[in-house]
Amino acid sequence: MSTKLIGRTSVRDNIKLSEDPSYPIFKELYEKQKKVIWFPEELNIQQDALDYHSLTEDEKRLFDTAVGYFCSSELLVQNVLVNSFFPLLTDPHAKMSFSTQLFMENIHSDFFEIVLQSFGMDREQMYDVAFSDPILRKKQSLIVDEIDKISHGKIDPESLEGQKQILRAILLNNIVLEGIFFYSSFAHFFALKDMAKMKNVVSGVELVLIDESLHLQNGIEAILIMLDENPEIVEDTEYVQDIRNVILEGTALEIEYVKHQFGDRTILGISSGEMVRYLKYITDRRLQELGFRQEFHVNENPLRFLQKEDVKKLINFFEVSSTEYTNY
């Protein structure tokens, strides 16, 4: 049996849970994810229909694109997980944690699908937007092309090269896609609620955010563990530089995207300048979480309304769907 988190496995392997797990953090993350499971039916999305029709054109475009982007990306995350590194997880608790993530992505797809249906949005257009919009396509391609290389090529997980490739896949999926791209779109949704629009949909997005922050942690943990188990990786300065660059490339693409979206206007009280600064702030965080130095030195979140997400919430539950219940 492999002593590393990532290795060659067969269906006979790791089918036993241990009371003393090799990676207790994944047991903990599994428990946390289990506690926050929710279902789209809890939210009364239909309530926002009137709101939706009163959005300005800019707001609607922002909303539609964000919904469309999530519609396809949630499933993309699943593909990436399943096709690249899930089969190589050697630890049963890690598998439970990541397969819970898989399940949660279903819930998110389901949720965004219901959003799409509730407002009579154009299905084809929504699912295609991530690939038909030239700028969004660049973002998706960054993930897809890289992962294709990994899953279609033969990887030897027992080799250092293999470990490096897997690490890169986890990074692209859980850090760049879920930790940067998703966080950009989250801000658009939260800005809507801040302006008292689409409150029930955004209540759902708040739940998605809680989930995604746990997924992000899944990724960070996996990467940190791999680095721990393969100290040779960080000795390869070129590889380390390359990892840093791919994160920054993701940020650059996202910046290009928000500049294009916001242009020279403010939408929902946000300008592209603020969004750019926000992305730099988020990127700096991601870098630090992985042990890199900051790139942009933005230490304060410029989108201050987001601090409303950080504090305890009290909800007029008869007006807005509550996101404050846990499962048990």
Add this chain to the structure above:
Amino acid sequence: MKRTVIKRDGTEQPFRTQKIINAIFNIIQGLEVEDDYELVFLIMKELDLKVPERVTTEELDRLVLKAIEQLIPKHPVYDTLATRQLLKIINKDIDRRLDGFRDYLDQAFEQDLLDERLKEFDLDLLEDTLDFSRDGLLGYFGLTTLNDRYLMKNRDDQTIEKPQWFFMRVAMGIGNSNEEIVKMYNKLSNLEYLHSTPTLFNSGTTTSQYSSCYVSVIDDSLDSIMDKARETAFLAKYAGGVGTDVSRIRATGSNIKSLNAPSSGAIPFIKIFDTLVNSIQQGGRRRSSQVISMQPWHLDIDGFLDLRETTGNAYFRTPSLNTSIWMPDEMMRRIREGEPIYLFDPGECPELVDAVGDDFKKKYEKRIEQAEAGELKQYDKRDSKNFFKKYLFKLAKTGHPWLIFKDEHNRHNPCPQYSVINSSNLCTEISIPNRPDSTAVCTLASVNLSKHVKDDHSDIDWNKLEDTLETMTRGLDNILDKNFYPSEEARKNTMDLRPLGIGLMGFAEALVDLEIPYDSEEAVLLARKLGSFMREITYRTSQELAEERGAFAHYEEVKEEGNAYDYKPRRNAVLLAIAPTASISIISGTTSSIDSYFSNLYSRDTLSGKNIVINRQLIEDLEEKGQWSDDMAQKIKANNGSVQHIPELDGVIDKDLYKTAYEIHPNRQIDIAAAFQESIDQSVSKSLYIDERYRDDMEEIYLYAWEKKLKSTYYCFIDKVVKGEKYTEEVNKRGSRKGFGAAGASNGSTPKKKGDLENMDTNELEAKAREKFGDEAVEEALNADADSCPTDPMLRKICPSCE
């Protein structure tokens, strides 16, 4: 980047920072602030990123507001500034269209928005009474809420009401004389009390529907179910919340005589109401809401407990309804003693529905005997502890159904000859006898206790409180005759009983002023004293009203029949009800109902959006002690709004005064509610805030609530354990692990890509900037002070103030 401002008439002019700065200085005027330059600088810094290349003057006003709004958690002064800026926007907009109060009235009459009868008042006098300086009493969250939903709009969806006109319109819809209107306006605009939301929406308008809630009863027949569906639709349309008792509907499997077939039970019928309320928006401004109530001995109770589950058969789920349990004492006793409980079919045992107290116990025991003797068609025997545990599990998981005590409600029924009390309303503060042909209606108002504390904070200002309570009693009684009743059943109940619901908000804020911790015996004593005072004053006023206007009809009726009640004639069968005051406490800028501060820093989700709420009293206290700073604000935020675990504050402030809701044991929360309940003739709606660590004690907590003789409990808030990533705070996820940092010196040095702004050093940047913008612009940026920061990102990089 050169920025352009587009004026209203379409002309364009360059964006000038100085102009904005002047405008901000304007709204600061008259405020006592330490350093107004610093304020302006901070606001400008926030604003700068927000202003796009092309911006209209109106948008600019809004962006200034957004910029100020972002700073609110820093200090209450930004809350005041945001309020002033929003007022400026509202007033500017209305002044463009309307030439004063009279013009507003004219337009509103013309568009058939206001009741013609308002014309009969002395409009000159009322206009002179308006005091615009009272706008300053409103906080930002309050004004936002008013502006979003309460201020009247014309038929073109433009706001036509200024806050002071709004208060006057509400007073005009309630007062019977000019003097009364002036008095009410003064009290309302000083936020000394407020009426409930439907009254604020509709007072004086052509939709004169003032009531908050209706409580109806469904009989065990298809006719009754469909009748009540129709009634519910109309009640919901006119902005009322509806409570409906379904305990009479026969259970699954019960025989339907006319078809000789088994019934499908109560649950599928409840689903009808779910669909119904979902299709009706409450007056377009608040979504309609309904609570369905069932007694827990009903055989369909399992399905009832599952109504708010999110998985399972969608036909048996009601995501848009609220639910509550109407719990008899005998069942609570069995739960406490661990004796089994029995479930029955109301089709077979109809006498259990109406029976209360000992009578219920007798009838229930008799049915149990029959069940054990095999004489009943349907019944179920359950372990009571398991049943209660399961119920509390559902409550914690779905927030529903909440627990209300049938017998405690009925023990205090002032009109048992009229009917039993069949259930409470959505917010659980109503306790009025009702029947299938008489739907209870309640019209509510709440006194703002925080405005009734003596200036020296030594005591409650009892004289002022007395005056306010009298005004409220008279006002609410006036309303009953002006009110529009969406159903005949609702009119009947009101005309028979004339119930009022006078409540309270700002209790916790007043406590802090009086330096009494919420979590103390002293607070319980004050609660008891207040409840009893409220009862004394309102009952006295109602007795006076009975002399002037007559007692309620049912009182006179039973007197004529020779079965007179043993109390003095009064105008109203019931007068007091402590409502949750969710929205009106926001407008008043105070703590809701009799709840403690939820937290010292939290965000609140309402239909008007999400707002950050800070405990102004705490900040003032900290400021006085020289302890308020950005750093302290950050610490409080990191502590989830609690000050209990901040060692620097030990001995500096009285920490007990600032305990947050989850830091106060639920039993203490119950004690306070129970102390009020002793005198409140209807009910006290009490939400319980339960910290995760008390979750296993829920059984004891709810038994305690019953033993303390609460009539109702309301929403059960349980502190959530897993939260999302903090957006504005650093959280160390890596611990001491180095991660990629182990690569040492190699990692930080990103290779410089050409043209990448972020990676250039200052010299390089300066050279590039000179190339692009010319020397002059660069010199200016280099020497920029706070007032003239450049906006171009490249120039910003070299501006000393920006970086």
